Each structure stands twice: as structure tokens, then as C-alpha cells.
Amino acid sequence: MKNVPCALTIAGTDPSGGAGIQADLKTFQELQTYGMSVITSVVAQNTTGVTSVHHMPINMIEDQLEAILEDMPIHAFKTGMIANKQMMEIISKKIEKLNAPYVMDPVMVATSGDSLIDKEARSFLRESLLPQTALVTPNIPEAEFITGNSIETVEDMKDAAKHIVDHFHADAALIKGGHMEGEAIDFLYDGSKIHTFSAERINTKNTHGTGCTYSAAITSYLAKGYSIVEAVRHSKDFVTVAISKSFELGNGNGPTNHWATRER
Ligand SMILES: Nc1ncnc2c1ncn2[C@@H]1O[C@H](COP(=O)(O)OP(=O)(O)OP(=O)(O)O)[C@@H](O)[C@H]1O
Numbered sequence: 415m416k417n418v419p420c421a422l423t424i425a426g427t428d429p430s431g432g433a434g435i436q437a438d439l440k441t442f443q444e445l446q447t448y449g450m451s452v453i454t455s456v457v458a459q460n461t462t463g464v465t466s467v468h469h470m471p472i473n474m475i476e477d478q479l480e481a482i483l484e485d486m487p488i489h490a491f492k493t494g495m496i497a498n499k500q501m502m503e504i505i506s507k508k509i510e511k512l513n514a515p516y517v518m519d520p521v522m523v524a525t526s527g528d529s530l531i532d533k534e535a536r537s538f539l540r541e542s543l544l545p546q547t548a549l550v551t552p553n554i555p556e557a558e559f560i561t562g563n564s565i566e567t568v569e570d571m572k573d574a575a576k577h578i579v580d581h582f583h584a585d586a587a588l589i590k591g592g593h594m595e596g597e598a599i600d601f602l603y604d605g606s607k608i609h610t611f612s613a614e615r616i617n618t619k620n621t622h623g624t625g626c627t628y629s630a631a632i633t634s635y636l637a638k639g640y641s642i643v644e645a646v647r648h649s650k651d652f653v654t655v656a657i658s659k660s661f662e663l664g665n666g667n668g669p670t671n672h673w674a675t676r677e678r
């Protein structure tokens with residue numbers, strides 16, 4: 415079979431299968447996109463939190479990227495957890511060669527509250543990687559860090575989306591409202607217009623990996639050639655169904671159900 419959409423994730427791992435590389439590959443597979451992965455860090459974690467982290471040596475990250483670049487087509491790619499500035503520098507150097515829409519999930523802190531990237535990396539992400547993105551998908555605390563402004567209302571969320579595009583030169587910004595009260599409402603600014611995506615809030619604690627799953631779904635749709643607005647629209651449905659049918663597994667925040675859309 416030729417002309418299969420191919421998507422790449424560059425991220426950390428989750429052996430419990432709900433977040434990181436594992437969530438991304440499950441999502442790519444569900445959306446019939448050929449999935450590939452570059453591992454930045456091996457993270458010992460589960461639904462209750464992170465116990466330890468082992469960072470890949472920088473040359474291993476570079477070699478993994480080169481192995482794919484030399485041999486495989488890439489129609490869209492995403493980044494998740496990139497723990498330090500040295501990793502970001504090597505990824506930044508390859509973006510031109512990757513030559514495909516870049517979706518950044520600016521992962522900083524896990525649902526469990528554990529910090530996943532260091533302070534220097536947060537600044538590098540904002541100053542150097544963000545301007546190269548087709549879309550960035552911060553949750554509220556991440557958007558607050560990027561803009562330096564506090565976000566309390568939906569108007570603040572819309573302002574943050576505009577601020578990220580206008581000042582940090584992402585092509586588009588999607589501010590996710592999972593951490594707000596009430597409706598699960600997200601705002602996308604694409605440089606010309608604010609688009610609103612909303613869903614009823616599902617009463618569950620099982621939200622481990624929602625951000626990873628959402629950005630992986632968007633990457634799949636971009637690999638298939640959808641516009642940013644249509645990719646976000648379909649992915650919002652995908653993540654909402656995955657949360658509504660989430661698994662009661664583990665003792666902490668359980669994982670979402672990546673195959674839920676199939677059964678609808
Ligand atoms: N309880 C919920 N019910 C319905 N939708 C939700 C719920 N929680 C989060 N969402 C939606 O899930 C998507 C991910 O949003 P969220 O703000 O939780 O991202 P995140 O914080 O990056 O995720 P994570 O929890 O994986 O770190 C968004 O579309 C958000 O609106």
C-alpha cells in the first residue's frame with residue numbers, strides 16, 4: 415500500500431501506557447496513520463506519578479531522528495516531553511529536514527504534579543522551538559508560563575492564544591480548558607480568527623494522557639492533509655470520547671480509552 419499517512423512523535427515514555435509515546439502510537443494507530451517514535455527519556459511512571467527518569471544521550475536522539483529521516487516519509491510530527499535544552503537544540507536543528515507540520519505539546523508537568531522538564535528547557539522551548547510550530551497546544555498552566563500572564567477566564571484564554579501567535583510566532587495556538595471549571599472548552603487562534611471547541615465536562619479523575627492523546631490525534635489528521643481547524647475539530651471529538659469511556663485502571667488518574675471512537 416502506497417500513500418499511507420505517516421506521523422512521528424518525539425517524546426518520553428509511559429510504561430503504564432496512558433501518556434507519552436505509548437499514548438501517541440495508540441492514537442496514530444486508531445486513526446489509521448503509520449506511527450513512528452523517537453524516545454527522548456525513559457520515564458518510570460504510572461497513574462499515580464513518576465518514580466524516576468533516564469534521559470537518552472543526545473547522540474542517541476540524533477541517531478534515532480536520522481534513522482527515520484534517511485529512510486521514511488514524515489507527513490506531520492509532534493513533540494511531547496523534551497526534558498532539557500540540549501535535547502531541544504538537536505531537535506530544533508532537524509526541524510527543517512523534517513519538513514512537515516510541527517505540533518508541539520509543551521509538556522511541563524504531568525497530571526500527577528511531577529515536573530517533566532527543567533527550567534532552562536522551558537525558556538528554550540518558548541524562545542526557540544515555539545516559532546517553528548504549525549500549532550502549539552498548551553493547557554492553562556503551560557499557557558500562563560509561556561505568556562507570563564495569569565489565566566482565570568475564557569477571555570484570558572483567548573488573549574493567551576493570540577499572544578502566543580503574535581509574540582512567539584507559532585502559526586496557531588490551541589489553549590485547552592481541561593483545568594478550568596465548567597464546560598471543557600478550548601480556543602484555537604490561527605492568526606486570523608478564534609475558533610471555539612467545547613464539550614460537556616465528564617465527571618472522571620481518569621485524565622492521564624489526555625493532552626498527549628489530543629495532540630497525537632491532531633498530528634494524525636494533519637498527516638492525512640486536514641486543515642488545522644478541521645484536525646482540531648475531529649481530535650476534540652476523539653479525546654472527548656476517549657475520556658468518556660476511560661479505564662478504571664491503577665490507583666491514581668486512570669488512562670483514557672484510545673479505542674473508544676471505534677466502538678461508537
Ligand atoms: N473532564 C473532562 N471532560 C471532558 N473533556 C476534558 C476533561 N478534562 C480535559 N478535557 C479535555 O481534554 C483535552 C486535554 O485538555 P487538558 O487541559 O486536560 O490538557 P493537558 O493538561 O495537557 O492534559 P494532561 O492532563 O494529559 O496533562 C482538552 O480538549 C480538554 O478540554
Ligand SMILES: Cc1ncc(COP(=O)(O)O)c(N)n1
Nearest residue numbers: 426427433434524525622623
Ligand atoms: C512521558 C510523558 N509525557 C507527557 C506526560 C503528560 O501527560 P499527563 O499530564 O496526562 O500525565 C506524561 N505523564 N509523561
